[in-house]
Amino acid sequence: MNDQQNKHDAAEVVVLGGGAVGTAVAYYLARAGRNVALVELGEFPWGSSKRCDGHAVTYDSPPGYFSRLCKAGLDLFPEVAADLDVDFDFEPEGVGLLIDDERDLETARASIEGKRAEGIEVQFWDRAELRRREPGVADDVLACLNFASDAKLNPMRLAFGLARRAGAYGARLMPRTRVTGIETRDGAVAAVLTDRGRIASPVVIDACGVWAPLIGQMVGLTIPIRPRQGQILVSEKLRGLASQSYAEYGYLAAKGGRKRNGVTADMEAYGVALVAEPTEAGTVLFGSSRRYVGLDTSSHPGVLRAMAQRARRFFPRLAEARIIRCYAGLRPATPDGKPIISPTPVPGFFVAAGHEGNGIGLSLITGKLVAELLGGGPTSVDLAPLRLERFLEPPHAA
Amino acid sequence: MFTKAFPDSGKSVTLSFEGKAITVSADMTVAAAVLGHGAKHLRTTAKSGEERAPYCHMGVCFDCLMEIDGVPNQQACLRRVEEGMTVSRQRGVPDLARTEEK
Numbered sequence: 001m002n003d004q005q006n007k008h009d010a011a012e013v014v015v016l017g018g019g020a021v022g023t024a025v026a027y028y029l030a031r032a033g034r035n036v037a038l039v040e041l042g043e044f045p046w047g048s049s050k051r052c053d054g055h056a057v058t059y060d061s062p063p064g065y066f067s068r069l070c071k072a073g074l075d076l077f078p079e080v081a082a083d084l085d086v087d088f089d090f091e092p093e094g095v096g097l098l099i100d101d102e103r104d105l106e107t108a109r110a111s112i113e114g115k116r117a118e119g120i121e122v123q124f125w126d127r128a129e130l131r132r133r134e135p136g137v138a139d140d141v142l143a144c145l146n147f148a149s150d151a152k153l154n155p156m157r158l159a160f161g162l163a164r165r166a167g168a169y170g171a172r173l174m175p176r177t178r179v180t181g182i183e184t185r186d187g188a189v190a191a192v193l194t195d196r197g198r199i200a201s202p203v204v205i206d207a208c209g210v211w212a213p214l215i216g217q218m219v220g221l222t223i224p225i226r227p228r229q230g231q232i233l234v235s236e237k238l239r240g241l242a243s244q245s246y247a248e249y250g251y252l253a254a255k256g257g258r259k260r261n262g263v264t265a266d267m268e269a270y271g272v273a274l275v276a277e278p279t280e281a282g283t284v285l286f287g288s289s290r291r292y293v294g295l296d297t298s299s300h301p302g303v304l305r306a307m308a309q310r311a312r313r314f315f316p317r318l319a320e321a322r323i324i325r326c327y328a329g330l331r332p333a334t335p336d337g338k339p340i341i342s343p344t345p346v347p348g349f350f351v352a353a354g355h356e357g358n359g360i361g362l363s364l365i366t367g368k369l370v371a372e373l374l375g376g377g378p379t380s381v382d383l384a385p386l387r388l389e390r391f392l393e394p395p396h397a398a
Numbered sequence: 399m400f401t402k403a404f405p406d407s408g409k410s411v412t413l414s415f416e417g418k419a420i421t422v423s424a425d426m427t428v429a430a431a432v433l434g435h436g437a438k439h440l441r442t443t444a445k446s447g448e449e450r451a452p453y454c455h456m457g458v459c460f461d462c463l464m465e466i467d468g469v470p471n472q473q474a475c476l477r478r479v480e481e482g483m484t485v486s487r488q489r490g491v492p493d494l495a496r497t498e499e500k
C-alpha cells in the first residue's frame with residue numbers, strides 16, 4: 001500500500017456518523033485544530049437525532065456519576081450556542097416531574113438534596129403552586145419536582161449547526177457517503193473505506209448510534225448497542241396545553257418494579273410514560289414509549305393510543321387538541337444505560353455511541369471528552385465507567 | 399391546469415369571510431374561495447406574526463389554517479364551503495385555556 005496519498009484522501013481523524021454525537025465530536029476536534037473528516041451516509045443529521053425530543057436534562061437520573069455527566073453536558077450548551085452561526089433554540093426553561101402518587105412524595109423530596117449537591121437547581125411545587133403555574137394539569141396531580149435549569153433545544157438545528165461550524169474550523173464534511181469497511185495494518189486502523197473512496201487515517205471514531213455495532217464488526221469488535229424504539233405524537237400549534245416540558249415521576253419510580261396509578265396493560269407492554277415538550281414552533285410533542293423492535297421506525301397505532309391516553313391523564317385539555325403528525329426513532333441502548341466513550345482493543349478505533357435517551361443532551365460533553373481523550377491528557381470527566389471493556393470482561397462470579 | 403375540488407353543481411353559497419359576505423361556487427374549498435376573493439393571506443404565525451397563505455392545497459403544510467364556524471386551526475384547503483359558514487383568519491395560535499372557559 002501507498003502512503004503517498006493525495007492529501008484530500010487522508011485525515012488525522014475520521015468521525016463516522018453525523019448525528020448529534022458525531023457532529024459534536026467533529027466540532028470539538030476541528031476546533032482544537034485537528035485535521036478531521038466527518039462521514040455520514042445521509043445529511044446532518046439523518047438517524048436518531050432527527051427522530052427524537054430535544055431535552056438536554058438532568059432530571060432522569062438519580063444523584064451520582066451519570067447525573068453529573070448530564071449536568072456537565074448541559075452546562076456546555078450556552079457557550080457552544082454562542083459559537084455556532086445556527087440558532088438551535090436552546091431554552092433552559094425547566095422540566096417538571098409530575099407526581100400523582102402519595103407514596104412518591106417522600107422519595108421525591110428526599111432526592112432533592114442529592115441533586116442540589118451536584119449543582120442542579122430543583123424546586124418542589126406543591127399542588128397549589130403547580131396549579132398556579134400550570135392550570136392545564138389534571139386536578140389530582142399532587143406535586144411537581146421542577147428541574148429549573150433543564151433545557152430543550154432543536155436537535156436537528158443543533159447537529160446541522162455543529163457540522164457547519166466544524167466545517168468552518170476546517171473539518172472535511174462528507175454527507176451522502178457510506179462507510180463500507182475499515183482497513184487495518186498490523187491490527188491497527190489504517191483507513192476508512194467508503195462508497196466514495198478511501199480515506200487514509202490512523203484514528204476512527206465510531207459515532208454511528210444504533211448502527212455502531214455494524215461499524216464495530218468491520219474490525220471484529222462486538223459493541224453491545226440495541227435499538228430501543230420510541231414514538232412521538234405532535235399536536236397542532238396551540239397555547240394552553242403545557243407552558244414548559246414535563247415528564248412523570250412515577251415512571252422513574254416504576255423502574256423499581258412498582259405499578260403506577262392508572263396504567264393499562266398496553267401502557268405497561270409498550271413502556272409508555274408521559275413526556276411533554278412544547279416546541280419553539282408552537283406544537284407540543286408527546287411521548288414516550290420503549291420497545292425493542294429492531295430497526296423498525298414505523299408508527300404503531302396501539303402505542304400511539306396508549307401514549308395519548310397517558311398524556312391526557314396528566315393534561316386533560318389534550319382531548320380538545322388535534323394530533324397532526326407522529327414519528328418514531330431509535331435510542332441506542334447499552335446493557336447498563338450508559339454510553340460508551342472509549343478506546344478499544346483495536347489501536348486507533350474509538351467508540352462514542354450508546355447514549356440511549358440522552359444522546360442530544362450528552363452530545364457536547366461527548367465531543368469534548370473525545371477531543372481530550374485523543375489529546376492524550378487527562379479528561380475533565382473520569383471515563384473509566386464508560387469504557388467498552390466493562391462489557392467485554394464479564395465480572396467473575398463471587 | 400386548475401379544476402374544481404368537487405363536481406360542478408351549478409349552485410353557489412354565501413359565507414362570511416372576516417365579517418364580509420362573499421358569494422362563491424358551492425364546489426370549492428374554503429381556501430380557494432377566499433383566495434378567489436382577493437385574500438392574500440389566511441393566517442398569521444405564532445412567533446413573528448408573519449402572514450401565511452395556502453401552500454400545498456392538499457392537507458400537508460398547515461399554512462392555510464383558519465377559524466371556521468368558531469373552531470380554530472381548521473385546514474381551509476380541506477373544507478368545502480357551505481351556506482352560512484363563518485370564516486376568519488387564524489391569528490397566531492389558539493389558546494386551549496380560553497376555549498375551556500367558554
Ligand SMILES: Cc1cc2nc3c(=O)[nH]c(=O)nc-3n(C[C@H](O)[C@H](O)[C@H](O)COP(=O)(O)OP(=O)(O)OC[C@H]3O[C@@H](n4cnc5c(N)ncnc54)[C@H](O)[C@@H]3O)c2cc1C
Nearest residue numbers: 017019021047048049053055179209230329358359360361
Ligand atoms: C422518541 C425519542 C425521543 C428522544 N428524546 C431525547 C431527548 O429529549 N433528549 C436526548 O438527549 N435524547 C433523546 N433521544 C435519544 C437521542 O435521539 C439519541 O440518543 C441520539 O440521537 C443519538 O445520537 P447519535 O449521534 O449517537 O446517533 P444518530 O443520530 O443515529 O447518528 C448516527 C449516524 O450514523 C449514520 N450511519 C450509520 N451507518 C453509517 C455508515 N455505514 N456510513 C455512514 N454513516 C452511517 C446514520 O445515518 C446516522 O446519521 C430520544 C430518542 C427517541 C427515539
Ligand code: FES
Nearest residue numbers: 455458459460475
Ligand atoms: S394548504 Fe397545505 S395544508 Fe392546507
